[in-house]
Amino acid sequence: MSHTIKDVAKQAKVSTATVSRVLNGLSGFSKETEEKVLRAIKELGYQPNAIARGLVSNKSNTVGILFPEVSSQFSSNILRGVEEAVHDLGSSVIVCNTASQGKRTMKYLQLLAEKRVDGILFVSEKMTEEYYKQLKSMKVPVVLVSTESYQYPLPFVKVDDKHAAFTATDYLVKMGHSKIGMIGGNTQDPIAGQTRVDGFKQAMAYNGLAIIEESIIHSPGFSFKDGYIHFPKLLEQSPDLTAIFAASDELALGAISSAHKAGIKIPDELSIIGYDNLPVAEMAIPPLTTVAQPLEQMGRVAAEMLFTMMAEGTIVESRIMPHSVVERDSVKRLSMRRGMLYEHQN
Template identity: 85%
Template sequence: MSYTIKDVAKQANVSTATVSRVLNGLSGYSKETEEKVLRAIKELGYMPNAFARGLVSNKSNTLGILFPEVSSQFSSKILRGVEEAAHELGSSVIVCNTASQGQRTMKYLELLSEKRVDGILFVSEKITEEYYKQLKSMKVPVVLVSTESYQYPLPFVKVDDKHAAFTATDYLVKMGHRKIGMIGGNIEDVIAGQPRVEGYKQALANHELSIKEENIKHSKGFSFKDGFNSFPDLIKSAPDLTAVFAASDSLALGAVSSAYRLGIKIPDQLSIIGYDNLPIAEMAIPPLTTVAQPLEQMGKVAAEMLFTMMSKGIIVESRIMPHSVVERESVKRI
């Protein structure tokens, strides 16, 4: 049997208005009355209608999160952190897969507006003027994750991509390598593509090593396929390399697979370091040395920032998260 708020009021011997105030955390009743209402709810197994409660409180108790590729290990780790924080704070999460180059971003932003979400997490995609106007019109807090905007005043949670790429390249130098190549993502990507190349070049410059453009291969993206296809071109143009920095774990593992096809042994003949520390990095053969982003923690911190903005109506400070090298077996000291 499905019970209504009237049944709860009758069971507790109070008015329906009092039950509504208890459900929505409003004032105007005694502790004794609250206990009576909660006891009646438990006895009847009453389930409040979330939409109806939202009409009263003007809150939907839902967050929207937009990913460019929701099925990736990168996205799943961030989502795990977001859902942990959301669950602790009594909210649900609506997940949107915007697809490559944000083909469906506007469609999902409009959907989230219709669903009256309380806040939005925008992951790993550039904020365009069109997106910003839509977000601003929704009048809800927004936090960027693994991306940032120099143009629009939106708080973010991310690793310093340039610094992390510097750390990866610097690690290879400290392992004795002097001829270091790079497989990067899309060079037009100002969020992750350009900064990671800049970090690689900065590390070489700091060690007074030559920077050669033929030692860098830019891909369309950061996928396994991109790494697999870029690696032969890199080795052809720079056959004397002893190490490669790949700007994502997927790129790195694509390169490892391509190296296997070419008969190049990792790390005996060539060392490779990745970027992200995805679960697959530990499963690879050989296990991949990589620069770790604390993706799950980034998701949790971003959600907590969003809840602070929602509850206090303030703009929070952006957060740069720490990165670190996770040593495994794909880099050899020479």
């Protein structure tokens, strides 16, 4: 049997209005009265109705989070950090899988408006004028995660994708490689597509290495399948590569699988570095060297920023998160001697 607020009031011998004030953290009752109400709630196992509480406080105690792909390890890591922070702050999360489709994104934004969420986290998708107008009409705080917008004044949490791609490529150079290729994502993606290609090219130029367009291949996305399909195409265009920077861990793992099918040994014959440091990177054979994004921390920080905006009604500063190279076994160390490559003997 589920009990109501009236049952709690009867048990505590107070009015329903007093029970409501206790539940919503308002004043106007003694410490003794509060203890009586809380004891009655515990004895009856009463669960406050979130919608009813929202009518009193004008809050739903929920935030919405929109992902282009909920099932990915990338999304699940961010979500873990978000949920930890949100639950610690006394709210819940509504998760929406937009599948990077405009119509579905708009549908979910309208749903979140109907649910009267207190704030929104918008993850890894380009902010369009249509989305922004809908968000603005909802009059709730918004924080972007792993994306940013130059056009619209929305705070964000992300790594510097161009700098991180530079770091990955520069690492390969420091490991003795000069014939380096790249498997990138869609260049029409302004967040992680073109910026990571730009970082790759900047690192090559910085180290005095030629930028050969045939050594860069662009895939429609960042998935395992994209890496698997485009790896042989890259080697067909540039057969003399000794190392590859893949713009995501999934691309890198797809390339490693494709290399295995072709009888190419990683890293003995070809080195590969990824981007993200997903849990599966450590499970790969060989374990994948990659550039780490602090995804769980990004989710937690974004949620905390959102709650600050909800509490204070102000815009918070955006956060650029640190990145680093996690060394494993997919990159072979080489050195230059008289123009020839040789393996270090350690």
